[in-house]
Amino acid sequence: MTSAKPEPAPSCPVHDYTPYELKPLGEWTAFYDQLRHEAPVVKNEFGRGYFIPTRHEDILAVLQDPETFSSEALVAYEPDPSYKWIPAMIGGEEHRQWRRQLGPYFSPREIERVDTRVRARARGLIEELAGRGSCDLMTDFALKFPTAVVLEIVGLPEDDLPFLMALEEDINHAIGDPDDVVRRKVAAIGAVKQYLAEKIAQRRARPADDLITKSLDMRIDGRPVTDDELLNWWQFLIQAGLDSVAGMLGYFFHHLATHPADRRRIVDQPQTIPAAMEEMMRAFSFIVTGRKATRDTEIAGCPVAAGSMVQLALKMSGRDDSFYDHASTVDFDRGTSNHLAFGAGPHRCLGSHLARRELRVALEEWHRLIPDYGLGEGEPITEFGRSSGVNTLPLAWAVRAG
Known part of the structure; x- marks a missing residue:
């Protein structure tokens, strides 16, 4: 009697997990690492189901092929x-025309022009915190600083910051039943649109x-x-400016805060900050x-039918050992900037x-x-499996005398 042959391993293992789950910081990273080690492509049955390429080369290929993988649906x-x-969420010539017109407002030359304002905004917020000896970095600085910069560049009142941050909470950080x-999220997007409609009408009049x-031109x-x-354009810009x-x-x-040698290097050698930033963005x-398949195709041998959704977790690219040596290690001397933190392809x-x-x-x-600072006492540091970052980050430091 011959034994039955084992079934071949599936080319696309199936999981069923919710990306809305809050987990202690690091657990989602470990989970995504597990998926990458399991197979080049996995499928999550959450919602209507979607495919997840786990390796750098496949994530990059999807981002660079907008004809096959449309950005008409990003979640x-x-x-x-x-x-x-x-x-x-648009493509083709229409997308190119929007990029050509918007590009000059976000060019290196234009950003250099607003450096003084950006720096003054950061300095003012940090000076207010320095004498306290502790803070929640997220609520006291990380959310306020870039949001205030965007409002100033765009021309929106600083007094509207709390209102927009509350809406951002529902758009990107809401928890509970999916x-x-x-x-x-949809209601908050609608509220942002109503707010912006009023501002556009005001600018048309004055x-x-x-x-x-x-x-407007x-x-x-x-x-x-x-x-x-x-x-639609302004809503996307405000949302991106609020959170990323x-x-x-x-x-x-x-x-x-948890790697004193790296922190000390930034303090003693501030010229290393640009390289340190690129390395931390990678890691x-x-x-x-997300992207939506426009035709029957495949990713790394896994069939993907037309209309299927594909999820691109950019962290999985940055931590791919087949592309980056010792990818899980943060090395300020790595000297790489070819990461996908800002995406790739026409929608970079x-x-x-x-x-x-x-x-x-x-x-x-x-x-x-x-x-000099370290982790402080406070709520556990958690994160979602979807785009949102950490929810809280307590820091503490000794207040300088005088």
């Missing part, structure tokens, strides 16, 4: 979104020297952009984005120059004013 468990963020979370007024295919298009840099700062400061990329982050400037200024000004 893997929302395949038919009721919103349309511009320019992130259906309720989605409803809260133009000002700000980005909102300048955007943009044209697509020779026609003026519509108010609805402007709302803040999330990265959380991971940066957690690493530096701690937290953005999770339009605001990457501003984000880098904000991150660099935050590290420079913080370590000039508060050079």
Whole structure:
């Protein structure tokens, strides 16, 4: 009697987990590492189900193939979104026209022009904290700093910051039943749009020297952009400005608070900050984005049917040992900037120059004013499996005399 042959291992292992689950910091990273070691592609049955490429080369290939993997849906468990963020969720010539017109406002030259304002904003917030001896980095600095910078550049009142941060909480950090979370997210997006519609109407009536007024003159295919298009663009910009840099700062400061040698190097050799930033962005990329298959295709041998969603957890790329030597180790001398923290392909982050400037200024000004710090007491540090960063980061330091 011959024994039955074992069934071949599936080319795409199936899981069923919720990305809304809060876990202690590091557990999601370990889980994603496990998936990458398990197979080049896995499938999560959460929602309607979606595929997850786990290795750098496949994640990069999806990002660079917008014809096969459309950005019309950016959240893997929302395949038919009721919103349309511009320019992130459009493609082809229309997308190129938006990028050409928006690009100059976020160019290195333009970002250099606003450096003084960005630095003053960071310095003011940090000076207020320095004498306290402790803070929650996320609520006291990481969320306030980039949001205030974006509001200033765009031309929105600083007094509106608490209102927009509360909406951002529902868009990116809501917890609970997934259906309720989605409803809260959609409602918050609607509230942001209503707020922006009022600001656009005000600028049409009373133009000002700000980005909102300048955007009113943009044209697509020779026609003026519509108010609805402007709302979708501004809603996306505000949301991105509220959350992405803040999330990265959380991971940066957690690493530096728990690795004194790296922190001391930044204090003693501030010229190393740009390289340190690139390395930490590689190691701690937290953005999770999605794409929708436009045709029957495959990823690393795993069949992907037309209409299927694909989730790209950029952290999985940065921690891929087949692409980066000792990928889980943070090495400020690695000398690499070819990470995917800002994505890749035609939809690579339009605001990457501003984000880098904000991150660099935050590290420079913080370590000039508060050079020695560690983790403080407070709520457990947790994170979602989806894009949002850490939820809290208590820090503590000795207050300087005088």
